[in-house]
Amino acid sequence: MRIAVVGSGYVGLVAGACLADIGHHVILVDNDEQKLAALGKGEVPIHEKFLPELLERHRGARMTFSDNLAEAVRSSTVIFIAVGTPPTEEGEADLSYVESVARSISGGINGYKVLVEKSTVPVYTSDWIRKIILRNATAPDSFDVVSNPEFLREGSAVTDFLYPDRIVVGADNERSAAVLREVYEPLTGAKYYREKTAIPGPDNAAVPPPIIITSAKSAELIKHASNAFLAMKISFINAVASICESVGANVQQVCQGIGTDSRIGPRFLNPGIGYGGSCFPKDLLAFRSVARQCNYEFRLLDEVIRINEDQRQRFLRKVRNALWTLRGKRLGALGLAFKGGTDDIRESPAVLLIKSLVQEGCKISAYDPAARPRAEEEFKSSIEFATGPYEAARGADALLILTEWEEFAHLDLARLRKELKDPIIIDGRNLYDPQTMAENGFTYYSVGRPAASAETLQDAAASPIKIRQA
Ligand code: UGA
Numbered sequence: 001m002r003i004a005v006v007g008s009g010y011v012g013l014v015a016g017a018c019l020a021d022i023g024h025h026v027i028l029v030d031n032d033e034q035k036l037a038a039l040g041k042g043e044v045p046i047h048e049k050f051l052p053e054l055l056e057r058h059r060g061a062r063m064t065f066s067d068n069l070a071e072a073v074r075s076s077t078v079i080f081i082a083v084g085t086p087p088t089e090e091g092e093a094d095l096s097y098v099e100s101v102a103r104s105i106s107g108g109i110n111g112y113k114v115l116v117e118k119s120t121v122p123v124y125t126s127d128w129i130r131k132i133i134l135r136n137a138t139a140p141d142s143f144d145v146v147s148n149p150e151f152l153r154e155g156s157a158v159t160d161f162l163y164p165d166r167i168v169v170g171a172d173n174e175r176s177a178a179v180l181r182e183v184y185e186p187l188t189g190a191k192y193y194r195e196k197t198a199i200p201g202p203d204n205a206a207v208p209p210p211i212i213i214t215s216a217k218s219a220e221l222i223k224h225a226s227n228a229f230l231a232m233k234i235s236f237i238n239a240v241a242s243i244c245e246s247v248g249a250n251v252q253q254v255c256q257g258i259g260t261d262s263r264i265g266p267r268f269l270n271p272g273i274g275y276g277g278s279c280f281p282k283d284l285l286a287f288r289s290v291a292r293q294c295n296y297e298f299r300l301l302d303e304v305i306r307i308n309e310d311q312r313q314r315f316l317r318k319v320r321n322a323l324w325t326l327r328g329k330r331l332g333a334l335g336l337a338f339k340g341g342t343d344d345i346r347e348s349p350a351v352l353l354i355k356s357l358v359q360e361g362c363k364i365s366a367y368d369p370a371a372r373p374r375a376e377e378e379f380k381s382s383i384e385f386a387t388g389p390y391e392a393a394r395g396a397d398a399l400l401i402l403t404e405w406e407e408f409a410h411l412d413l414a415r416l417r418k419e420l421k422d423p424i425i426i427d428g429r430n431l432y433d434p435q436t437m438a439e440n441g442f443t444y445y446s447v448g449r450p451a452a453s454a455e456t457l458q459d460a461a462a463s464p465i466k467i468r469q470a
Contacts, residue, residue: 002076005028006079012028017051023062026064047342049155077112079105079113085119106138109138113143115129115146117149120279122286125147126220129145146171146176151164165206168212181211188208193207230268251447273350277347287301322443329362330364331363332392334368335350336375338351340403345374350428367388390419398426426445435457
């Protein structure tokens with residue numbers, strides 16, 4: 001099938017490359033000529049596993065790049081709209097890019113087309129797209145607008161697209177639903193997974209994935225509600241972690257206890273320094289605005305956002321409590337990206353925390369396996385950038401773990417201890433077992449678990465009751 005994907009941002013680029021990999025002919029359209037030129041030369045603008053392979057495999061063959069939207073529409077049956085929907089000052093989604101793309105699409109409609117909303121948009125957007133296109137004197141039966149929300153995560157975007165838990169298609173008639181069924185047939189019919197060249201999926205992949213057909217409005221709500229629910233899960237466990245800290249319980253044990261209830265599930269129950277990224281913070285504000293416009297005050301979302309912000313303040317208090325005064329202290333920081341596996345620092349809690357610490361007079365030496373170039377633009381010379389975790393720790397009064405990169409969970413503890421001026425680690429991602437850290441000579445603080453040090457080891461040894469920590 002011939003498909004145009006409009007917007008070569010995170011979702012557009014990954015969706016385009018994956019649609020090509022499952023057998024379609026894809027034209028990726030963007031109005032940024034520099035970006036197109038870079039893509040045409042084989043440069044990959046984001047750090048994403050398997051994406052370079054896919055672009056290499058299909059560039060110039062099943063995947064081409066263009067800045068001519070009307071032309072791309074004329075030669076395609078399906079047009080995915082994957083342009084940005086940044087937040088306005090009030091937190092609503094700014095749909096001006098979507099509107100301008102919809103206007104340009106109407107100029108290229110030369111037969112039946114299905115326009116697919118792939119960007120995260122508020123409910124009613126598909127109705128608006130339809131109205132805009134009709135205003136340009138396009139025949140009502142020459143196109144349909146379908147909502148097909150994307151659930152991919154940064155860092156595992158390609159496998160999330162190719163091995164989704166489900167595919168949601170919000171189509172208000174059978175004609176357009178049938179076209180989207182055909183688009184995803186290589187996945188839902190499992191043909192793709194039998195191919196030798198298929199990108200390998202996770203062990204627990206739901207293969208083949210189910211396709212859920214809903215109304216367009218339901219699909220639009222599914223996307224906002226999914227992200228809001230996941231953010232709520234994170235804020236919930238962060239709130240529980242705070243109570244654990246007050247009473248001396250261990251949030252990891254609590255998570256094990258609640259996550260094994262199949263109705264709750266263990267995923268997205270990792271406490272930390274709060275969620276960040278280009279999606280959750282923006283989408284929660286947008287969903288709250290949508291609710292408000294529907295005369296519903298979604299106060300639960302206010303609280304999810306408040307707990308998330310508070311989580312960073314709690315971490316700062318932990319740093320202060322561990323070091324007493326902050327002015328002039330040298331801190332190593334592991335992680336700048338908003339989560340592991342990506343170079344994205346948008347709304348990164350690590351970046352926000354480092355900025356607060358710099359303001360309080362700390363000297364920071366930060367290391368991130370991928371996000372350094374982006375972070376250099378953000379911080380300029382206000383912090384130092386280390387080339388590895390041990391260099392970040394060198395001579396520091398304490399080491400902070402801010403992003404859950406896999407490599408930060410396997411550090412050589414003896415070497416780390418030698419590099420640090422004081423063996424203090426404040427782990428915002430719970431990557432280590434507190435007892436192991438104490439046994440290795442560290443004073444170790446984490447989230448929702450008792451602090452551990454040589455003293456706590458002695459106390460535990462003297463205690464008549466032995467409890468094995470999870
Ligand atoms: C999120 C959703 O997970 C995707 O399903 C969705 O498609 C995407 O937003 C989007 O709307 O485009 P993403 O922002 O890439 O994906 O990242 P997540 O893996 O969801 O992590 C978000 C934040 O929550 C990160 O800062 C992460 O560190 C934090 N997090 C995640 C926790 O603090 N604890 C957890 O248990 C899980």
